[in-house]
Amino acid sequence: MTAELTFAPLPSRALIAVGGPAWRDFLQNLLTQDVASLAPGEARFGALLTPQGRLLHDMIILGREDGCRLDVEAAQRKALIQRLAIYRLRAKVEIAAAEVPVAAAFSSAHSGAGGNPNGGSSAADSAWAPAFAGVSGSWVRDPRLGELGWRGYAAAAPDGAAIGTEADYDAHRLALGVPGPADWGSDKTYPIEADFDLLNGIDFQKGCFVGQETTSRMKRRGQVKNRMLPIAFEGAPLAFGAELLAGERRAGEVLSGGEGRAMALVRLDRIEGAALSVDGRSVQVERPPWLHRRDA
Template sequence: MTTALSHAVLKSRALISLSGENWRDFLQGLITQDVDTLAPGQARFGALLTPQGRLLFDLFVVGREDGAWLDVQAQSREALILRLTMYRLRAKVTIAADEAPVAALFGEGRAPQDWIADPRLPALGWRGYGAAAPADALEVDETAYDVHRLALGVPGPADWGSEKTYPIEANFDLLHGIDFQKGCFVGQETTSRMKRRGQIKNRMLPLTFDGAPPAFDAEVLTGDRRAGEVLSGQDGRAMALVRLDRIDGELTADGKAVRVDRPAWLPL
């Protein structure tokens, strides 16, 4: 049966291998996601935060028989290895770069058995680590995958940067990126307080407009009041960090009309 799946090698992503008898305990106390119950062949989305609770590194933890992979931004891999090594102390865990390629498979159809479901949203498809694509999958570049992700209203690393955004503002809580039941992790106090109080003023939401995207960091305005700022985007669609109490009126950015397009998975 012919599939309508697209296959993209994600050159912006890279792997870190964790192994050793203490790898679970080591990682459990650091990141936003639970790994105690992670099974081989399963992936979970999460992050390592600053002690003040801001996003430092996004990651997917991928269970393996003898440890785990961390699927991370390629440009940040060495910095994350250094950070993890700093936290390691006496833990019996081996941390090393792994050169297996990272890829995404998305669209209509069923992925082969060795592909792993993206834990954020089913519509994002699957992630593969050295896995072969179906023979009839359409080969596309990473830009096509980013178009697909943005169409679903899911922000990416270009939107949250490093040490400037709280994970809840980047919708990690709604994309299964934070386990609020797992106990302590770096930055947990601030993250839990934001969720517990339920007073989330800002979130990343997609904007639609005609033509080229407004400039990165361009102000989103409602009249003459600031409603947010534009983040990454492409023709017709961009991500923005917006104030939830100022998105119902007529909005502009860089002098053009823009509209918030709230995805169905994101309740307000």
């Protein structure tokens, strides 16, 4: 095991167990992701939207022999269980909290502009992934982006891995330019604005789901005005919600981040070739390699 592998518990995440005879049809009609073909041991990224098409809850959907588990925000788990119970009506579906700790294992070699140009496993992955996949708990490849690494459930740290924190994982995710729940909030953002369509979070072929009409219309028109992209700058963190300017014109707003780097929701039609600033400080919008690969 190489020292570049980091194991980080993710206390901000929690699991919901969904089962019963009708669980597939139930979730298939609700979520942005296809669950009809979800296999045991497989992970897919998706979300539950409002009827108006805004993001309510993100999730990683984990296939199991007897149903699935939903990897969700711990702070929102109770609210999501309650919402799913409202949709359930008389369907033969069981929904309950599952007390299973969530963790991530990732390689620092994949942060930043590097990483696998194909978005999947790289040569560096093959050196360590087989050594712990399926060992010391359940491990699945992160379905959003290969460079993000692995998700672990009831998993111990792999032998030789450095022990990190959720802050370390968030820094890794931010270095890759992947937004998170702190960026999109609840009932504020359309999933395409949060790059769900580019991070395998929406299946446009699956048929109906809550919020599908608005989501599909945005995709069909091919006119996405706003997207979440990383911004780079010198010095201290920028204030959440601070205005991003292109000259004198508003071009977006700052979201989560830290020193020297943050996510921002940007107006794509205003950033090209413009001098960008936040509170008088120069910033640069970056386009991660995975976005070039996937953005049509």
